[in-house]
Structure formats: structure tokens, C-alpha cells
Amino acid sequence: MIDTSYFNSRKFLVIGGAGFIGSHLVDGLLARKAEVAVIDNLCSGRLENLDLVNPSLSFLKLDIGTHEQSNEGSELDKLVADSDFVYHMASPIGVGLAHKKGFDTTQQILKDGLNVVDSCLRHRKPILYTSSSEIYGVGGEKPLDEDDTAGFGLQPRWGYGAAKMAMEHLIAGLSREHGLPACSVRFFNVVGPRQNPKSGLVVSAFCSAAIEDSDIVVHGDGSDRRTFLHVIDGASALIAIPQSEELQGKSINVGGVENISIRELAEQIVTIRGKGNIVFKPHEEVYGKGFAPVSDRRPKLDLLMNATGWKPEYTLKEAIEGCFETMEKELLAP
Numbered sequence: 201m202i203d204t205s206y207f208n209s210r211k212f213l214v215i216g217g218a219g220f221i222g223s224h225l226v227d228g229l230l231a232r233k234a235e236v237a238v239i240d241n242l243c244s245g246r247l248e249n250l251d252l253v254n255p256s257l258s259f260l261k262l263d264i265g266t267h268e269q270s271n272e273g274s275e276l277d278k279l280v281a282d283s284d285f286v287y288h289m290a291s292p293i294g295v296g297l298a299h300k301k302g303f304d305t306t307q308q309i310l311k312d313g314l315n316v317v318d319s320c321l322r323h324r325k326p327i328l329y330t331s332s333s334e335i336y337g338v339g340g341e342k343p344l345d346e347d348d349t350a351g352f353g354l355q356p357r358w359g360y361g362a363a364k365m366a367m368e369h370l371i372a373g374l375s376r377e378h379g380l381p382a383c384s385v386r387f388f389n390v391v392g393p394r395q396n397p398k399s400g401l402v403v404s405a406f407c408s409a410a411i412e413d414s415d416i417v418v419h420g421d422g423s424d425r426r427t428f429l430h431v432i433d434g435a436s437a438l439i440a441i442p443q444s445e446e447l448q449g450k451s452i453n454v455g456g457v458e459n460i461s462i463r464e465l466a467e468q469i470v471t472i473r474g475k476g477n478i479v480f481k482p483h484e485e486v487y488g489k490g491f492a493p494v495s496d497r498r499p500k501l502d503l504l505m506n507a508t509g510w511k512p513e514y515t516l517k518e519a520i521e522g523c524f525e526t527m528e529k530e531l532l533a534p
């Protein structure tokens with residue numbers, strides 16, 4: 201259902217475009233003959249993720265969260281003004297980071313986000329913001345739909361989800377009160393090639409442990425359940441969503457359909473790798489006191505599927521294999 205003429209010669213700004221998901225989005229946009237400008241401070245993203253010789257791609261190394269970037273005429277502001285559409289994907293990520301550095305994580309999401317939102321409002325530019333399933337907090341046993349309310353308290357982990365939720369309010373307000381096309385995507389776990397081995401996300405941690413012959417550490421008893429989405433399917437959702445008028449002003453779940461326990465995930469990774477030693481550690485031993493565990497989290501995807509016809513094309517096995525392929529090159533490089 202993707203209309204390729206929508207992209208031809210349009211200028212897209214991808215903030216955080218050298219990162220894991222952002223770089224696959226950039227590939228998808230370039231393949232559709234769009235012009236793409238990437239801003240990234242390379243704190244977790246990598247230049248190797250980008251096809252820098254492509255004449256339709258430009259790159260600027262920039263931290264978007266500074267005071268200077270909040271000003272009219274800043275480098276961020278000029279690139280927003282020069283674009284037809286803005287994807288804001290830059291963010292600190294990971295539950296572990298949020299738990300250990302709650303203040304920095306929350307502050308960074310808000311500072312980055314305010315600068316981008318102010319600029320989009322100033323120049324009346326459409327925006328897609330990448331939020332997270334963390335906004336659902338402790339979640340529940342049934343698949344989560346977009347109207348399910350967040351449930352979280354002041355434990356440090358939830359600073360990330362609360363800041364993302366605050367950003368969703370700003371994005372919804374851009375649409376409702378300022379009439380701009382604007383929406384948020386709530387990613388559930390995304391997996392695949394170019395995953396950063398140091399991200400601390402579960403598949404990345406398990407795959408890097410398997411490659412380096414260290415223990416695959418499952419937190420808790422491994423009964424927590426999650427879904428995982430191949431990153432190329434994630435990027436294709438990001439490409440489909442802006443074309444749907446129905447989705448403007450909304451927050452949209454984007455995630456996988458295979459719901460498995462973390463224990464099963466670890467076992468699948470060992471099977472794919474052909475080796476690996478799984479051990480179990482209580483959450484408290486890993487994170488210290490005050491960690492807020494989440495037992496089950498999976499998305500309802502009807503809103504996205506009905507509005508765009510999107511559906512995942514790849515299996516979890518393919519996503520894990522893709523993850524191994526690029527991580528191996530990085531971790532085993534001489």
C-alpha cells in the first residue's frame with residue numbers, strides 16, 4: 201500500500217539516523233528516491249550504518265539537545281526548515297540505562313524533544329516521533345492497544361517511559377491544536393542487523409554473550425514474555441505511517457507478532473548459534489534494589505495494520521540471524 205511517488209524528491213530529515221532503526225529507515229527512504237538529511241551525535245549510532253557515498257544523503261554530526269539548538273536559525277532549526285518531513289528518533293535507550301541513569305535519560309529525552317518540536321512548530325513541518333512500549337508501564341497479560349493507560353510510579357526505570365509519554369502529548373498537541381501532521385510510534389522490541397552489541401537490550405546482550413562465549417544471563421526466572429520485530433519491518437512501518445491521514449495525531453503500536461518467554465528466547469539464540477550457556481539471576485542481583493520488572497508485554501497491531509496494510513515480513517529467527525551477522529563482524533574483528 202506504499203505509494204512510491206510520495207517519496208520521490210521529497211526531503212526527509214532523520215534525527216538519530218545513524219542508529220540501529222534510523223539507518224534502516226534511511227536505506228528505505230533512499231531506495232524510494234527521497235532526499236535524506238541525517239543528524240546524529242554518534243553517541244550510540246555509527247557512520248558505517250550509512251551509505252555516505254549516496255548523493256541523495258547528507259550527514260551532520262550534531263547534538264540536538266543543547267541550548268544553542270533551541271534557537272531559531274540553529275543548525276537543527278535550519279535543517280528542519282529545509283525538510284518536508286521530520287523523523288525524530290534520537291534518544292538514550294534501554295531499560296538498564298534508564299534504571300541506572302534515570303535523571304540523565306529523562307532530561308535528555310525532554311531536551312532533545314523540545315528542541316525538535318519547537319522547530320517543527322516554528323516552520324510548520326510534519327513529524328513522526330519514536331516513542332516506546334515502555335509508556336505502558338507494567339502492562340498486563342492481554343495484548344496492549346493504544347488506549348490502554350500507562351501504569352508506572354517513580355521507580356527510576358519509568359523516567360524513560362514518562363518522558364516518552366510527555367513527548368507523545370506534545371506531538372498529539374501539534375496535530376490537535378496546531379493542525380500539523382504529527383504522530384508517535386510506540387516500538388516494542390526491535391531486533392536485527394546493525395544492533396549495537398553494547399545497547400544492553402535483551403537480544404543484543406544474549407547474542408553478544410553467545411559470540412564472546414560468556415554466560416547468557418536471563419534476568420529473573422525467564423518467564424517474562426515479549427514480542428520481537430525485525431528492524432526492516434520496523435523501518436517499513438515508519439515509511440507507511442506518514443502516508444496515512446487517519447494516523448495523524450495518534451500514537452501507534454509497532455511490534456512483532458511472535459510472543460515468547462525470555463527463557464525461550466535465550467534457548468532459541470543458543471540453538472541458532474550452536475552453543476551458549478544460559479544462567480539465571482534475580483533482577484535485584486542485576487539492577488540492585490528498586491527495579492520494576494514487567495512480566496508480559498505485547499502489542500495489538502490493528503490500528504497500524506488496518507490503516508496501512510502493514511504486516512511483518514520477517515521471522516524472529518531471521519531477526520536473530522541478522523543480529524549475529526553484523527555483531528560477529530564487530531565483536532570478532534581483529
Ligand SMILES: NC(=O)c1ccc[n+]([C@@H]2O[C@H](COP(=O)([O-])OP(=O)(O)OC[C@H]3O[C@@H](n4cnc5c(N)ncnc54)[C@H](O)[C@@H]3O)[C@@H](O)[C@H]2O)c1
Pocket residue numbers: 215216217218219220221222239240241242243244245246262263264265288289290291292293312330331332333386387388389390391396401
Ligand atoms: N530498539 C528498540 O527495540 C526500541 C524499542 C522502543 C523504542 N525505540 C525507540 O526507537 C528510536 C531508535 O532506537 P534505536 O534502537 O535505533 O537506538 P539507537 O541508539 O541505535 O539510535 C538512536 C540514535 O540517536 C542518536 N542520538 C542520541 N541522542 C542524540 C542527540 N542528543 N543528538 C543527536 N543524536 C542523538 C544516537 O547516536 C543513535 O544513532 C529511539 O527513539 C528509541 O527510544 C527503540
